[in-house]
Amino acid sequence: MPDTIKPDTTMRPATERGNMSIQISAPAAHLATSEPLDAEAQRRVFAKVAWRMLPLLIVVYILNFIDRTNVGVAALTMNKDIGLSPSQFGTGAGILFIGYCLFDVPSNLALYRFGARRWLARIMVTWGIASGAMMFVTGPNSFYALRFALGVAEAGFFPGVAFFLSGWFPANYRARILGWFLVSIPASSLIGAPLSGLLLRLDGLAGLAGWQWVYLLEALPCVILGFVLARVLVDNPRDAKFLSADERALVIASLASETRPREVGHLRHALTDIRVWMLSFVYLGFAIGAYGIQIWLPLIIKQQNFDNFTVGILAGLPYLAAVIGMVAWAGVVDRHGHRVLNLTATCLLAMAGFVLALLSGSFAISLLGLTVALVGVNAARAVFWAIPARFLTGIAAAGGIAFINSLGTTGGFIGPAIMGWLREATGSFTAGLMVLAAILFASALLALSLRLVMPEE
Numbered sequence: 001m002p003d004t005i006k007p008d009t010t011m012r013p014a015t016e017r018g019n020m021s022i023q024i025s026a027p028a029a030h031l032a033t034s035e036p037l038d039a040e041a042q043r044r045v046f047a048k049v050a051w052r053m054l055p056l057l058i059v060v061y062i063l064n065f066i067d068r069t070n071v072g073v074a075a076l077t078m079n080k081d082i083g084l085s086p087s088q089f090g091t092g093a094g095i096l097f098i099g100y101c102l103f104d105v106p107s108n109l110a111l112y113r114f115g116a117r118r119w120l121a122r123i124m125v126t127w128g129i130a131s132g133a134m135m136f137v138t139g140p141n142s143f144y145a146l147r148f149a150l151g152v153a154e155a156g157f158f159p160g161v162a163f164f165l166s167g168w169f170p171a172n173y174r175a176r177i178l179g180w181f182l183v184s185i186p187a188s189s190l191i192g193a194p195l196s197g198l199l200l201r202l203d204g205l206a207g208l209a210g211w212q213w214v215y216l217l218e219a220l221p222c223v224i225l226g227f228v229l230a231r232v233l234v235d236n237p238r239d240a241k242f243l244s245a246d247e248r249a250l251v252i253a254s255l256a257s258e259t260r261p262r263e264v265g266h267l268r269h270a271l272t273d274i275r276v277w278m279l280s281f282v283y284l285g286f287a288i289g290a291y292g293i294q295i296w297l298p299l300i301i302k303q304q305n306f307d308n309f310t311v312g313i314l315a316g317l318p319y320l321a322a323v324i325g326m327v328a329w330a331g332v333v334d335r336h337g338h339r340v341l342n343l344t345a346t347c348l349l350a351m352a353g354f355v356l357a358l359l360s361g362s363f364a365i366s367l368l369g370l371t372v373a374l375v376g377v378n379a380a381r382a383v384f385w386a387i388p389a390r391f392l393t394g395i396a397a398a399g400g401i402a403f404i405n406s407l408g409t410t411g412g413f414i415g416p417a418i419m420g421w422l423r424e425a426t427g428s429f430t431a432g433l434m435v436l437a438a439i440l441f442a443s444a445l446l447a448l449s450l451r452l453v454m455p456e457e
Contacts, residue, residue, distance in 0.1 A: 042254060045247045046173055052242055053168065054177070056225075056232050057161060058184050060124060063222050064157060065188030066195075067131035067150070068096065070218055072298045073196035073315070074134075074211040076308050081209060082139050090420015092143040093295045094413035099151030101406040107156025108163065108402035112395055116164040120157065121230035127154035128222030135212040159402040166389040166397060167236055170254045172334060175386035179330025182381045186322035186374065189294060189315065192218070197312020270392055270400035275453050278446060282343065283384060283408025285443025289350055289436045290377040292415030293370060300370075300429055304363055318371035325375035330382040339390075340450045343383045347444035350376025354437035358430060376440070387454075 071078075071093050079089055111119040130146070130153040137143045161181065169177045196214045203210035234240045237251040270276055298315045306314065333342050353373030357366045392400040419432040 038250075041250060045243070045250050046169060046254075048243070048247070049168055049237075049240075049251065050177060050180075053165070053233070054180055056229065057181055058187075060222075060225055060229060061158075061161070061181065061184035062188045062191060063218070063225065064124075064127065064154060065185050066192035066218050067127060067222060068154070069189065069294055070192055070196045070214055071134075071147075072295045073193055073200065073308075073312055074214045076197075076211075076298060076302060076311065077200060077203070077209065078137075078211040081211070082137060082143065084140060084143065086424040087417075087420045088140045088143070090295075090416045090418075090423070092140065092147050093420075094291070094416040095144050096147040096151035097291075097409050097412035099148040100155045100412070101151075101410050103152050103155035104159060104406035104409070105399055105402040108159045108398050109395075111156060111160045111163070112398040115235045116160060117230055117233040117235050120160055120164070120233065121226045123154060123157045123160070124226035124229055125223050127157070128219045128226060129153070131222065132216055132219030134215040134219075135208070155406075156402060159398075159405040162385055162389070162401050162405075163398050164233075164235075167255070168251070170257070171386075171390060174389060175330045175334045175339070175382060176327075178385045179327050179382035182378070182385070183323050183326055185381065186319035186326060186378045188319075189297075190319035190323065191316070193298065193316035193319075194309070194312040197309040197315075200308050200312075270396035271403060273391075273400075275391065275450070276388070276400050276404060278450055278453065279384070279388060280404045280407040282347075282443050282447045282450070283404060284411045284414075285439050285446065286347055286350060286377045286380045286384075287408050287411025288415040288418070289354070289373065289411075289440045289443075290381075290415070291412040292419050292432065292436045293354075293373060293377075295416040296419045296423075296429070296432075297370065301367075314367070318367065318374045319378075321371050322374045322378040326378045326382050329379040330386075333383050333386065339383055339387050340447060340454060343380060343387070343450075344444050344447040346376050346380035346383055347440050347447055348376075350374075350380065351437050351440035351444065352376075354433050354440065358433050358437065373436075373440075 075084075075089055075093075078084070084092070107119075107123070127150060130150040134146050134150070137146055162178065165177055165181065166174065196218070199214045199217060200210035202208070202213040205213065208216075234242070237243070237248050237255075240248055240251075243251065297318075298311050301311050301314050302308075329342065329346065333339055350373045353369045353371070353376055355369070356372060357369030360366045360369060388401050388404055389397060415436070418435055419429065422431040422435065423429055425431075
């Protein structure tokens with residue numbers, strides 16, 4: 001956990017930040033310009049910050065992803081009840097990301113304007129309401145509309161958290177901190193798939209279908225925790241009353257001493273930076289693979305004629321390996337660097353997993369292959385999101401991270417839709433998995449080419 005982090009204590013020149021930036025006080029300025037920061041004191045302070053922020057943010061993001069992906073388990077009975085074909089389900093499952101991507105950048109700019117604490121809480125409450133409303137879908141059109149509304153409601157949450165955490169942790173902590181936060185994604189399926197499978201057993205209770213109980217009961221905690229988030233988060237270190245004055249100064253000095261290669265501080269420059277565009281398309285590639293398999297995994301397993309609860313258990317198990325792989329890989333990157341090479345390796349691992357799943361005629365080996373693929377795409381997230389904050393600052397970080405996220409997250413629409421269309425056209429999932437493997441290979445090549453523009457990584 002964060003208390004084991006051993007940071008690099010090399011001093012770095014101070015860098016200018018945006019409106020939500022850290023203003024260096026007199027004690028912090030002294031720390032930033034005199035003796036090297038004390039490693040043990042730094043470790044203690046950032047462990048304290050991590051324990052204050054991360055547990056709640058991890059729980060919140062787990063709930064976010066459960067609400068985003070529980071449609072995969074709900075589909076085991078919902079599709080028949082409301083008359084959805086495979087292509088309609090794939091399109092509707094993915095259309096969430098159209099709303100998400102359209103409003104991602106505006107939402108993160110609003111966060112920059114109003115502060116992370118209030119804006120993230122607002123996002124959480126509204127997505128909880130939208131997710132619960134999914135229990136009212138009656139056919140393809142209402143399914144499309146409510147999935148789109150859910151995407152709009154949760155737009156900006158992840159890039160907002162990434163921007164928020166970059167204002168609390170310097171580069172030598174960032175991959176591990178983001179890695180722990182992003183554990184929420186595989187953990188959401190590890191927890192959510194079995195939970196959703198269990199809730200399906202409430203079918204008929206109070207006149208509601210099992211899939212309606214899935215949406216309702218998994219949405220309620222989001223609304224409640226949205227108000228908790230507003231009380232716990234602190235927008236920046238200088239306002240952190242849970243830290244002493246010396247601790248606040250140490251955090252501020254650590255952030256101020258960070259070197260940012262070819263730093264970009266203006267939004268217009270961020271949106272025209274080749275590194276931002278290349279990162280966006282790398283993210284698009286592995287997001288297509290991640291969501292393509294995550295949404296459809298329960299239905300792939302259902303082909304083996306397991307009952308719905310067993311499907312939920314089996315769909316959750318691969319994410320246990322993904323959680324372990326994600327945290328371990330992020331720790332390696334923070335200790336040894338080489339972010340771009342590690343990003344390339346994670347994409348290649350995911351591709352290899354899809355190929356293994358395709359080549360095997362055994363269900364057990366195919367599930368192992370899909371597990372390997374999920375380890376790859378989830379480890380890629382932890383490595384990937386430590387890179388943009390290395391050169392984006394201030395409003396460029398808020399807008400640039402949101403832009404990367406919004407363009408890349410369209411993979412959440414493309415992946416499930418590809419799987420649905422090819423499933424309907426061919427009668428199997430083989431063609432869809434072949435396409436996912438090819439896209440992950442292209443993403444790996446593009447990731448490797450980042451070394452041409454980011455040799456320092």
